[in-house]
Amino acid sequence: MEVFPCVECAGAGRTCCDHVLVYLTIGDLARISHFTKSEDFFSFEAITERYECEDDPTWLTLTCGEDGRRRVVKQAEGQKCMFLAENGCSLPMTVRPLLCRIYPYDFLKTGIVGIDSDCPISEMQDGKQVLENLGMAYGRVEQWHRLLYEEIELEKSRIKITWPDSRTSISDMLPQLGLALNGLLHDSE
Numbered sequence: 162m163e164v165f166p167c168v169e170c171a172g173a174g175r176t177c178c179d180h181v182l183v184y185l186t187i188g189d190l191a192r193i194s195h196f197t198k199s200e201d202f203f204s205f206e207a208i209t210e211r212y213e214c215e216d217d218p219t220w221l222t223l224t225c226g227e228d229g230r231r232r233v234v235k236q237a238e239g240q241k242c243m244f245l246a247e248n249g250c251s252l253p254m255t256v257r258p259l260l261c262r263i264y265p266y267d268f269l270k271t272g273i274v275g276i277d278s279d280c281p282i283s284e285m286q287d288g289k290q291v292l293e294n295l296g297m298a299y300g301r302v303e304q305w306h307r308l309l310y311e312e313i314e315l316e317k318s319r320i321k322i323t324w325p326d327s328r329t330s331i332s333d334m335l336p337q338l339g340l341a342l343n344g345l346l347h348d349s350e
Contacts (some may be wrong), residue, residue: 177264177280178242178250182206182233184224186312189258190232196256202243205230217269223313234258254296259309265292266302273299273306 185193185203194200207230208221225231237243244251254262265280266273276283282291289299 178245178261180240181242182208182231182236183242183258183260185232185234185258186309187316188308188312192256193252193258196252202235203232204235206233219270223270223310223317259305259312262297262305263302263309266297266299266306268306270310273302 190203193202205226208225235243237245242250244257250257250261263273265277265282267275267277276288276292282288285291292298
C-alpha cells in the first residue's frame with residue numbers, strides 16, 4: 162500500500178503546517194470567520210528573512226504593512242498552525258487560507274511555476290498525479306492563485322495598509338474595504 166508523502170511527513174513529526182506564518186487575505190478572514198464563528202484566529206507578525214520570497218519581489222510589498230508586519234494565522238503550541246488537527250487541517254478545503262490550498266505549488270504573481278522543492282512530492286515522478294488525487298489539480302490551483310491575487314489587490318487598492326491591532330474585528334475591517342461579507346464567502350473551489 163502506497164503511503165502519501167503528506168502522511169510520511171506527518172509521521173516523521175513535520176508538516177507544511179509547522180513553523181510557517183500563513184498570510185491571510187481579507188477573503189480568508191471572511192471565510193474562516195464565517196465558518197468558525199470566531200475572529201480569534203489571526204495576528205499581525207513581523208516577517209523574518211525565512212519568509213521572504215526571493216523569487217517574487219512584489220510579494221512583500223503586496224502582503225506586508227508599512228511596519229513590516231503581515232496578517233497571519235495564529236500558531237498553537239510548537240509553532241503549529243492553530244487549525245492543524247490530528248488528521249490534518251480542521252478547515253474544509255473551501256475555507257482554508259488560499260496559500261494553504263495552493264501549497265505545495267510554487268508561484269509568482271504571474272502564475273504557478275512548479276512544485277516547491279521543500280515538499281517530497283516534488284521528487285516523485287507522478288507528483289502532479291498525487292496532487293490531483295489529493296484534490297489539488299493544477300486547474301483548481303490556478304483558480305486559487307488568481308483569487309489570491311484578486312483579494313490581495315482588492316484590499317491593497319481600497320486601503321493604505323497600516324494594520325490595526327489584533328483587537329480590531331473583522332466586521333469592523335470589511336466596511337473599510339467596501340466589501341460585503343457575502344461577496345467573499347462565494348465557493349472558491
